[in-house]
Amino acid sequence: MATTIRQVAEAAGVSIATASRALSGSDAVVPATKDRVLRVAAALDYTPSRLARGLVTGTTGNIGLIFPDITNPFYTSFLAEVESLVGAHDLGIVIGDSHEDPDREYALVRQMSTQVDRLVLTSSRLTDEQIVAAAGRLPIVLANRRLGDDMAMPPRLSQMVIDVDAGFTAAVTHLYKLGHRRLTYLDGPARSWSARQKRAVLTRVCGELGLNLTIVGIERPDFTAGLAAGTDLDLDQATAVLAFNDQVALGVLAALRARGIDVPGRISVIGCDDSLPDGLAWPALSTVDSSSRALGALAAAAVLDPESKQNGSVPTRLIVRRSTARAAVDLNPREEKTPEPS
Amino acid sequence: MATTIRQVAEAAGVSIATASRALSGSDAVVPATKDRVLRVAAALDYTPSRLARGLVTGTTGNIGLIFPDITNPFYTSFLAEVESLVGAHDLGIVIGDSHEDPDREYALVRQMSTQVDRLVLTSSRLTDEQIVAAAGRLPIVLANRRLGDDMAMPPRLSQMVIDVDAGFTAAVTHLYKLGHRRLTYLDGPARSWSARQKRAVLTRVCGELGLNLTIVGIERPDFTAGLAAGTDLDLDQATAVLAFNDQVALGVLAALRARGIDVPGRISVIGCDDSLPDGLAWPALSTVDSSSRALGALAAAAVLDPESKQNGSVPTRLIVRRSTARAAVDLNPREEKTPEPS
DNA sequence: TTGAAAGCGCTAACAG
DNA sequence: CTGTTAGCGCTTTCAA
Numbered sequence: 001m002a003t004t005i006r007q008v009a010e011a012a013g014v015s016i017a018t019a020s021r022a023l024s025g026s027d028a029v030v031p032a033t034k035d036r037v038l039r040v041a042a043a044l045d046y047t048p049s050r051l052a053r054g055l056v057t058g059t060t061g062n063i064g065l066i067f068p069d070i071t072n073p074f075y076t077s078f079l080a081e082v083e084s085l086v087g088a089h090d091l092g093i094v095i096g097d098s099h100e101d102p103d104r105e106y107a108l109v110r111q112m113s114t115q116v117d118r119l120v121l122t123s124s125r126l127t128d129e130q131i132v133a134a135a136g137r138l139p140i141v142l143a144n145r146r147l148g149d150d151m152a153m154p155p156r157l158s159q160m161v162i163d164v165d166a167g168f169t170a171a172v173t174h175l176y177k178l179g180h181r182r183l184t185y186l187d188g189p190a191r192s193w194s195a196r197q198k199r200a201v202l203t204r205v206c207g208e209l210g211l212n213l214t215i216v217g218i219e220r221p222d223f224t225a226g227l228a229a230g231t232d233l234d235l236d237q238a239t240a241v242l243a244f245n246d247q248v249a250l251g252v253l254a255a256l257r258a259r260g261i262d263v264p265g266r267i268s269v270i271g272c273d274d275s276l277p278d279g280l281a282w283p284a285l286s287t288v289d290s291s292s293r294a295l296g297a298l299a300a301a302a303v304l305d306p307e308s309k310q311n312g313s314v315p316t317r318l319i320v321r322r323s324t325a326r327a328a329v330d331l332n333p334r335e336e337k338t339p340e341p342s
Numbered sequence: 343m344a345t346t347i348r349q350v351a352e353a354a355g356v357s358i359a360t361a362s363r364a365l366s367g368s369d370a371v372v373p374a375t376k377d378r379v380l381r382v383a384a385a386l387d388y389t390p391s392r393l394a395r396g397l398v399t400g401t402t403g404n405i406g407l408i409f410p411d412i413t414n415p416f417y418t419s420f421l422a423e424v425e426s427l428v429g430a431h432d433l434g435i436v437i438g439d440s441h442e443d444p445d446r447e448y449a450l451v452r453q454m455s456t457q458v459d460r461l462v463l464t465s466s467r468l469t470d471e472q473i474v475a476a477a478g479r480l481p482i483v484l485a486n487r488r489l490g491d492d493m494a495m496p497p498r499l500s501q502m503v504i505d506v507d508a509g510f511t512a513a514v515t516h517l518y519k520l521g522h523r524r525l526t527y528l529d530g531p532a533r534s535w536s537a538r539q540k541r542a543v544l545t546r547v548c549g550e551l552g553l554n555l556t557i558v559g560i561e562r563p564d565f566t567a568g569l570a571a572g573t574d575l576d577l578d579q580a581t582a583v584l585a586f587n588d589q590v591a592l593g594v595l596a597a598l599r600a601r602g603i604d605v606p607g608r609i610s611v612i613g614c615d616d617s618l619p620d621g622l623a624w625p626a627l628s629t630v631d632s633s634s635r636a637l638g639a640l641a642a643a644a645v646l647d648p649e650s651k652q653n654g655s656v657p658t659r660l661i662v663r664r665s666t667a668r669a670a671v672d673l674n675p676r677e678e679k680t681p682e683p684s
Numbered sequence: 685t686t687g688a689a690a691g692c693g694c695t696a697a698c699a700g
Numbered sequence: 701c702t703g704t705t706a707g708c709g710c711t712t713t714c715a716a
Contacts, residue, residue, distance in 0.1 A: 002456070002479060004693060015703045020695060030701060047479075049456045051396045052693035055708045060393065062436070062457075070425060076418040083412060083439050092453060094404070094436050097425050111434060113344070114391045114709095115404075115457075137344060137389075223619045254621045277565045279596045282624065346709060357687045362711060372685060394709035397692045456693095 003046040012040040023048065050092070054115070062092035063303050064116035066108050068123050068189070070097045072221070073275060074245065074292045075122060078143070081296030082120065086303055091117075100191065102126055106134075113137040118303050121145070125191045131157070139306060143299045144292075145193040153310065160298040160312035162194065164272075167288035167316025168201040171242060171270050172211065174286075174318055179327035180240040180268065182212040186229050186252070188221050188244035195244065198272075202242070214238060218248065226251020231259070239267055239327045246271035249285055253323070257282075264325035274319055283322035290316040345388040354382040365390065392434070396457070404434035405645050406458035408450050410465050410531075412439045414563070415617060416587065416634045417464060420485070423638030424462065428645055433459075442533065444468055448476075455479040460645050463487070467533045473499070481648060485641045486634075487535045495652065502640040502654035504536065506614075509630035509658030510543040513584060513612050514553060516628075516660055521669035522582040522610065524554040528571050528594070530563050530586035537586065540614075544584070556580060560590065568593020573601070581609055581669045588613035591627055595665070599624075606667035616661055625664035632658040 009019035014033060021029045022037035023046075029037075040046075054060040063086060067075040083093060094116050098105035102125045109126075112119055116138070123144040124131060128151045134140050135154040142159035175183060185202055188195030199215065206213040214237055218225040226248035233241065233252070243249035249271030256263050263269055263283055271281075274289040291314065298312040351361035356375060363371050364379035365388075371379075382388075396402040405428060409417040425435060436458050440447035444467045451468075454461055458480070465486040466473060470493045476482050477496040484501040517525060527544055530537030541557065548555040556579055560567040568590035575583065575594070585591035591613030598605050605611055605625055613623075616631035633656065640654040 005695095006693075016694080017696085017704075018702055021702085024695085028701065033701085045475075047452045047456055049397075049693050050453070051393045051402065051457060052708090053695075054393045055391075055397060055693080055710090056695045058708075070418070071422045073415075073418075076412070076415075080413045080439075083437075084441075087439060090449070090453065092436055092457065093438065094434055095425075096435065097422075097429060099426075107432070110389045111392070111432065114389055115393060115434065133387075223622055227619075227621050250622065251619075254624070257624065258621065277569075277593075279569050279600065280565055280592065282596070282599065347711095348709075358710080359688075359712080360686055363686085366711080370685065375685085391709050394692090395711075397694090397709080398711045400692075 002049075003044045005046070005048065008037065008041045008044055008046050011044065012037045059117050060092075060115055061090070062094050062116040064094045064096065064112040064119040066096045066098060066105060066112070066119065066121050066124070068098050068100045068105075068125055068192075069220075070095070073247065074273065077275065078122060078292040078296040078299070081293040082300045082303070085297060085300035089304065098125060100125060100189065102130075102191075106130055109134045109137070118306075120299050120303060122299075123192055123194060141299050141302045143295055158302045158308065158310040158312070160295060160302065160314070161197075162290045162292075162295055162316060163313045164194070164198050164288065164290060164316050165201050167272075167290055167318055168198060168242075169205050170318035171286075171288050172202065172205040172209065174320065174324065175240045175242075175268060175270070176209045176211055178268070178325065180211070181327070182214070182238040182240075184214045184216055184233065184238040184241045186226065186241065186243045186248050187215050187217050190217070198244065212238075218244070221245050221248050223247045223251040223254075226253075227255045230255025233267075235261070235267065240270070240324070241267060242270045242272075244272060246273045246275045246281075246285060246287055249287070249323075250276065250281055253281060253283075253285065264323050266328055268324040268327070270318075270324060281321075281323070286321045286324040287319050288316050289319050290314065344391075345386045347388070347390065350379065350383045350386055350388050353386065354379045401459050402434075402457055403432070404436050404458040406436045406438070406454040406461040408438045408440060408447060408454070408461065408463050408466070410440050410442045410447075410467055410534075411562075412437070415589065416615065419617065420464060420634040420638040420641070423635040424642045424645070427639060427642035431646065440467060442467060442531065444472075444533075448472055451476045451479070460648075462641050462645060464641075465534055465536060483641050483644045485637055500644045500650065500652040500654070502637060502644065502656070503539075504632045504634075504637055504658060505655045506536070506540050506630065506632060506658050507543050509614075509632055509660055510540060510584075511547050512660035513628075513630050514544065514547040514551065516662065516666065517582045517584075517610060517612070518551045518553055520610070520667065522553070523669070524556070524580040524582075526556045526558055526575065526580040526583045528568065528583065528585045528590050529557050529559050532559070540586065554580075560586070563587050563590050565589045565593040565596075568595075569597045572597025575609075577603065577609065582612070582666070583609060584612045584614075586614060588615045588617045588623075588627065588629055591629070591665075592618065592623055595623060595625075595627065606665050608670055610666040610669070612660075612666060623665070628663045628666040629661050630658050631661050632656065 009016045022034040096108035118139045120141040135157040139156040230252035271287040294314045351358045364376040438450035460481045462483040477499040481498040572594035613629040636656045
């Protein structure tokens with residue numbers, strides 16, 4: 001079907017080995033021969049088979065990427081960043097979507113392991129043991145997830161996370177200073193390592209500051225879920241809302257606007273990721289900057305340079321915009337709340 | 343490194359051929375043997391090499407997808423749809439981003455051609471000739487692009503487009519009936535086939551109806567460009583804006599809101615794609631429904647069933663929401679416009 | 685029902 | 701500098 005190196009060699013009147021050398025730019029070929037081979041190859045529109053090459057060299061020229069949900073902008077922008085960094089080295093990119101299912105994720109790992117050189121697992125839903133097992137097959141880059149401290153770190157594994165500590169601490173402190181005492185947090189996916197991190201920081205900081213924290217689980221961390229949460233939001237419960245990501249926060253904003261509730265006058269809203277283009281949210285959304293693009297850049301670096309250090313982390317910080325303001329209600333509302341007309 | 347079929351065969355005490363047959367579920371193996379092989383394979387955590395298999399069978403179990411810009415939600419949702427349909431058949435998915443560059447796109451086609459069974463080209467920036475050449479290498483699915491009528495249709499090429507005619511005609515007619523006579527269109531990428539389609543329909547329909555059409559080129563069809571366009575928008579120029587896609591329309595909406603210009607009171611806005619979740623746009627955006635998900639479904643069907651018909655098309659229609667209303671200004675404003683205080 | 689052997693397209697020693 | 705040869709891991713005749 002397609003042209004093979006054999007046909008090129010024959011047409012150029014050289015051996016297959018020489019053709020191979022010429023094609024791969026080896027300098028152990030006299031220029032005249034090399035030129036001839038290259039010319040013939042071009043004329044025949046020859047493209048080397050990546051399969052065959054991979055079989056013999058043991059390196060495929062592909063990298064793999066696995067996501068829990070490629071529908072989520074967090075991962076698409078991660079993907080875009082990795083692509084632009086890695087694609088330039090003409091490595092191929094193989095992707096897979098586990099749909100949040102650990103079994104499917106592991107099946108993808110196996111399937112891909114035979115056709116990529118390195119595998120990036122984003123927000124992996126696998127167990128630590130499974131991840132270590134995967135690292136036994138091929139070098140793994142863990143993004144947005146870190147193995148438990150008790151796990152022995154396999155040599156061919158690197159991990160990079162978003163360090164939400166600073167950003168979330170700043171967010172809560174910011175709210176506290178504005179007089180907020182009751183905060184609702186719209187949580188992320190149950191199996192998610194990063195959701196656990198955020199929850200942990202939040203719980204700790206709220207505890208330290210004496211801020212009342214309500215954690216609300218949502219189905220998927222997207223606009224629609226945020227809209228629903230914003231619609232159901234009990235205004236007596238909290239004076240501020242912090243969302244797992246900007247999509248959810250955007251949904252909350254939309255719901256509150258529809259309910260005629262002023263943001264930030266009546267309630268403050270904070271998102272996470274700083275993923276929205278300027279001007280998209282109304283009012284402009286305060287957010288914890290924790291870009292998946294930055295995480296993607298880190299992952300790409302780890303993929304491209306196997307010597308890079310094994311642990312990376314993206315710092316976070318709070319970006320204050322319009323959606324947060326001084327708490328309008330009293331600090332201790334339960335005591336002073338005017339009785340509801342019944 | 344990894345377990346090979348040879349090790350499985352040895353451990354099971356059978357020949358490689360028998361192991362292969364057992365593993366591939368051939369019925370020409372006595373059940374006892376088959377079981378043994380399977381058990382051993384599982385114990386050894388054996389995963390067949392896709393490379394080796396592909397080399398001999400000539401089929402890789404992968405499909406390829408090439409985009410002009412994976413950053414664009416139009417393509418990510420296309421990708422998500424294809425993935426969910428195609429991924430279930432455990433085919434691998436290889437992606438590439440041409441960054442709008444035809445040369446890079448063709449390089450990707452070549453690179454991928456040796457490791458995928460079929461290739462989906464979305465909004466291809468290649469020439470018709472290059473596309474035909476690509477179809478000579480492997481079966482091609484052209485999405486959001488159609489070869490010129492004068493081109494001989496290669497046998498292994500199928501093409502599917504979004505038929506914008508109905509939707510755009512309805513949009514313009516809708517505006518016309520509301521009294522609008524001057525329309526600004528925010529155009530898509532220069533090299534884009536679909537942008538050309540939209541422009542053509544618009545020009546024709548506006549001509550027929552006697553509607554004044556201003557076409558404004560924008561850099562990239564995203565929110566930021568829409569914001570800029572909306573900021574620069576000359577309100578004397580038009581009473582309605584139609585955008586290449588919803589992202590741009592969203593930007594326009596944001597800009598107008600920032601300028602304090604009422605939509606739809608002062609100006610009507612229509613998007614394209616119906617890609618925004620309900621409630622995201624404010625006011626709710628009238629749009630031409632032309633989902634890239636539907637296009638993705640069509641492409642996936644073509645990929646999965648080579649026998650499927652070669653030409654597909656996604657119908658479009660107008661969805662009227664809040665962002666369009668009766669033109670507030672007079673039909674012939676130039677004559678009645680109050681003089682500016684200078 | 686199983687095994688031996690050929691070979692997919694390519695690279696990498698090893699000779700010449 | 702170039703050709704010969706031996707595989708990479710797998711499937712698939714062809715015999716037994």
